[in-house]
Amino acid sequence: MNVIINEEGEKALVKLEGRIDTTNADQFMKDITPLLNGAHTEIDMDCADMEYTSSQGLRMFLMLQKNVASRGAKLVLRNMRPHVKEVFDITGFSHIITIL
Amino acid sequence: MSVKKNFASRLSLYVLLISAGLMLFVSVVFGLFVRSAVRKSAVQLTQKELDNAILDIEKVITEVERAVDNVDWIVEQHRDDEAMVCQVPRELVSANPNIVGSTVAFEPGAFKGRPYFAPFTYVDATSGEIRSIQMGGADYDYPMLDWYQIPKLLGRPYWSEPYYDEGGGEQRMSTYSMPLKDETGAIYGILTADISLEWLSDLVRSIKPYEHSYTLMVGRNGAYIAHPDSAKVLNETVFTSALEMRDTTAMTIARHLLAGERGMLRFDNDGTDSFAVFAPLSNGWALALICSDMDIFRNAYVVNFVLGALLLLGLLGLFFGCRRIVRRQTMPIVEFSNAALTIAKGNFKARIPEVSTRDELLTLRNSLDYMQRSINDYIAELKSTTASNERYESELSIARDIQMSMLPKAFELKGNCDFYAMVQPAREVGGDLYDFIEAGGSLYFLVGDVSGKGVPAALFMAITRAAFRFIGALGLPMAEVMRRVNNCLCDGNQNEMFVTIFAGKIDLKTGRMDYCNAGHNPILVVHPDGKAAYLRARPNLAAGLFENFPYQDETIDLEPGTRLVLYTDGVTEAEQADKKQFGEDRLLEWAAGLTPDASAKAAVIDLYARVKRFTDGADQNDDITLLSVLWNPATKTIQE
Structure with a gap:
């Protein structure tokens, strides 16, 4: 799992690569910690290379979403692969996280 | 133990090799030095021997010359006195043991007008008597012979080349001839003295400083006067010998000899490394002493051999001594090694020496x-x-x-409803759950999957199960049950744990089912005709995330014989070793192939076995939960 964060002013461009599963969910949490400090008004995540997410991963997205929502900022996930999108749909996470 | 494996032996061998190399070097240098010194002293010794021999020979020659010189005046004063003249050679022979013959030979007509007058006295070789005769005559025209002619022509005394005296002495001889001159300086005769060369051979043969050394003597023309091989004497010259030799140094030595030079030269004496010292005699003859290297170095060779043997002994001593010392010094290493081995074998308290x-x-x-x-x-x-x-x-x-x-283990038949469920956690404890409750004439049931695994998931699962058990028992509508369970889970859920739930409520009289999906996988519905399909329910949202989330339920009327299969994603995402997943399609395929009248339990066990067959021993990576409900089965099935 790789998390690549590029900052453009108050906007964070994030690229996610690989699998998020039980073995690396904690690491993923650490990797996205810089996004939780409130510095960004918009977080744009490119999920084109994200292969899989477990329910642990969903929790991380949810924490991020709640953190972002609490300060009136925006979180957007893009280019999600269909079988990953399906996980977000089934669990209803598509309702609370913006997936484009 | 071989040398290679033994440290002490190996180290000793290295020491030995280095020592041997050093000793070899020292020995070679020492040997060369000794050789040079030995050769120098040998040359000195032989030269001294040679000089002594020359002195001895010169003494004889001088005596002969002096004896002749001393009687010169007698002949001069008594030139006409026959008795006196005849007395002179007789005196010379009898008074000088070295002189074996003597004559006073007059020029033809010089003695009282006689054509020949030469009284000759000699020592008879066989009897040893002294005899006197008159020489000269038609058959012995002595004035024409060398011993007479050469000194006469030279006008000074002359030593003849050695010759073999066949006439009288039958021995090797040389003659000293002195011209006799009158007042005017005219030569009127020749006074001679013959000396035997036999004693010379003996003397030359006695010069033998080394066992195989030998001395030779040559005349002015190179003929051998003395040689260890007496057959060569007077028969061969030093040149004929030198010509037969491979080493051209021999010829050089021959030339030096004839040139009357002193010196020393090394040469190959027909296969024997040798050297020759040579020196001239005053009368033009020359002596050469030849020694082989073998002779002069014999002692040096013995010394070298003894030295070599001692060095060898010393090296052997060094090797064994060194090995012993190294072995003793490295003994602790062996002990350490044993101790380490003992420790390695599990005796961790072993004493280290x-x-x-x-x-x-x-x-x-x-x-x-x-x-x-x-x-x-x-x-x-x-x-x-x-x-x-x-x-x-x-x-x-x-x-x-x-x-x-x-989790309930007793599955009692509820009216027309047959049901069965099982959970197989991936670890000791898991986050999956199922439950059944009968309340208000309906059967409430659910399957849930808590996010994550292990103890945290298990704790959240326990909360979920307690909430459902409590709220489900109130007999509320399905959506309301889910809303209350969700609020219950949201309370104090700081870690954003959540649980996906599929819950249903079957009216045990009508078969009408209200269901609510909280972010869970779609369930399978197998119709009485065997057709299977996923029930694509509204996803709502996984429970535990947002308080007061408006969960909505949906309704389906179950035909008798309808079978429901609920599961968690541990089934669809069950993986083979190569990461291939079981998937929804394979699940659907299984459902379509199910025996229509199979009990709920049989269906659950069959599906679990199918999943296990698929994963083929690969590690289970997620909890697996299965639940099946068979509504109003055509054939009654007895539940265990």
Whole structure:
């Protein structure tokens, strides 16, 4: 799992690569910690290379979403692969996280 | 033990090789030095011998010359006195043992007008008597012979080349001839003295400083006067010998000899490395002494041999001594090795041998000691960790029992409804759950999957199950049950744990089912005709995330014989070793192939077996939960 964060002013461009599963969910949490400090008004995540997410991963997205929502900022996930999108749909996470 | 494997032997061998090399070098240098010194002293010795011999020979020659010179005046004063003249050679022979013959030969007509007058006195070789005769005559025209002609022509005394006297002495001889001159200087006769060369051969033969050395003497023309091989004397010259030799140095020596030079030269004497010292005699003859290297170095060879033997003995002593010392010095290493092996075999308290020296061995010993203590510390820690792990595992095992006991095991037939469920956690405890409750004429049931795994998931699962059990028993509408369960889970859920739930409520009279999906996988519906399909329910949202989320339920009327299959994603995402997943399609395929009248239990067990066959021993990576409901089965099935 790789998390690549590029900052453009108050906007964070994030690229996610690989699998998020039980073995690396904690690491993923650490990797996205810089996004939780409130510095960004918009977080744009490119999920084109994200292969899989477990329910642990969903929790991380949810924490991020709640953190972002609490300060009136925006979180957007893009280019999600269909079988990953399906996980977000089934669990209803598509309702609370913006997936484009 | 071979030399290669034995440290002491190997080290000793190295020392031995280095020592042997050094000793060889020293020996060679020493040998060369000794050789040079020995040769120098040998040359000095032989030259001295040669000089002594020359002195001896010169003494004889001088005596003969002097004796002749001394009687010269007698002939001069008594030139006409026949008796006196005849007395002179007789006196010379009898008074001088070296002189074996003598004559006073007059010029033709010079003695009283006689054509020949030459009284000759000689020592008879066989009897030893002194005899006198008159020489000269038609058959012995002495004035024409060399011994007479050459001194007469030279006008001075002359030593003849050696010759073999066949007439009288039958021996090798040389003649000293002195011209007799009158007042005017005119030569009127020749006074001679013959000397035997036999004694010369003996003398020359006696010059033998070394066992195989030999001396030779040559005349002015190179003919051998004396030679160890007496056949060569007077028959061969030094040149004919030199010509037969491979080494051209022999010829050079021959030339030096004839030139009357002193010196020393080394040469190959027909296969024997030799050297020759040579020196001239005053009368033009020359002596050469020849020695072989073998002779002069014989003692040096003995010394070298003894030295070599001693060195060899010394080296052997060095080798064994060195090996013994190294072995003794490295003995602690062997002991350390044994101690290390003992430790390695599991005796961690093995005693490490003490060393008395303050060197690398002590360092090694301390290292071993440190290693041993570290291992013991580590083992103690490992024991404590293992004990703690065992405690933890034991607690987990108890937790698993508790968790499993939370899930209903008794499946009683509820009216026309046959149901069965099972959970197989991936670890000791898991986050999956199922439950059944009958309340208000309906059967409430659910399957849930808590996010994550292990103990946190298990705790959240317990909360979920308690909430459902409590709220479900109130007989509320399905959506309301889900809303209340969700609010219950949201309370104090700081870690954003959530649980996906599919819950249903079947009216046991009508077969109408209200269901609510909280972010869970779609369930399978197998119709009485055997057709299977996923029930694509509204996803709502996983429970535990947002308080007061408006969950909505949906309704379906179950035909008799309809079978429901609920599962968690541990089924669809069950993986083979190559990461291939079981998937929804394979699940659908299984459902389509199911025997229509199979009981709920049979269906669940069959599906679980199917999944296990698929994963083929690969590690289970997620909890697996299966639940099946068979509504109003055509054939009644007795539940266990």
